[in-house]
Amino acid sequence: MHALLTIMCKISLLIYLIITSPSIANEHSNHSQNAHVHGLAQLTLAIETNYLLISLTAPAYSLVGFEHRAQTPEEIAKLNKIKKTFTEINNIITLSKASCKLINTHINMDALLPLTNDVNNNHTFHTEHTEVIIDYTLHCLSLTDISSAAVTIFEYHPNIKKISAIWVTDSQQGAVSLTATENVLSWQ
Numbered sequence: 001m002h003a004l005l006t007i008m009c010k011i012s013l014l015i016y017l018i019i020t021s022p023s024i025a026n027e028h029s030n031h032s033q034n035a036h037v038h039g040l041a042q043l044t045l046a047i048e049t050n051y052l053l054i055s056l057t058a059p060a061y062s063l064v065g066f067e068h069r070a071q072t073p074e075e076i077a078k079l080n081k082i083k084k085t086f087t088e089i090n091n092i093i094t095l096s097k098a099s100c101k102l103i104n105t106h107i108n109m110d111a112l113l114p115l116t117n118d119v120n121n122n123h124t125f126h127t128e129h130t131e132v133i134i135d136y137t138l139h140c141l142s143l144t145d146i147s148s149a150a151v152t153i154f155e156y157h158p159n160i161k162k163i164s165a166i167w168v169t170d171s172q173q174g175a176v177s178l179t180a181t182e183n184v185l186s187w188q
């Protein structure tokens with residue numbers, strides 16, 4: 001586990017360097033990687049030796065249609081449904097020919113969950129935007145034979161219109177925009 005944590009720290013640093021790098025920032029015109037725009041999600045794919053880390057950040061509005069804390073049974077049901085679909089990685093991204101095993105899934109939709117009564121008493125309703133963040137960690141026997149993945153989330157969540165993707169390997173990095181019709185993320 002320690003080795004994995006070290007890799008994740010290193011990858012976080014690489015991603016930070018890429019996001020702040022002027023050359024790649026220019027490819028996104030004046031658009032910040034972290035801007036919250038409904039319909040636009042951010043995807044990061046990082047490879048180091050046998051680990052593949054995939055992280056998706058999407059506006060909650062584009063997934064469930066609201067960004068406040070769930071209040072009605074219908075809203076809570078929507079959150080449960082979406083959480084269930086994201087436990088299946090193929091509903092977001094599909095790797096061809098890869099001998100990879102999903103070893104960790106983390107779905108963060110905390111800001112959409114109802115507060116407990118105790119906290120609720122002190123809670124003022126906020127109108128800020130809210131995002132859902134999904135992280136997958138895969139362990140792969142070999143990552144040398146794959147260099148692309150199909151992003152499938154557009155099929156299941158048509159309100160996601162565009163994804164700003166960045167990828168990082170041991171030796172290279174890049175950024176690309178993906179849509180329903182241009183949904184293949186290639187690296188190398």
Ligand SMILES: [Zn+2]
Nearest residue numbers: 059061129130
């Ligand atoms: Zn929003």
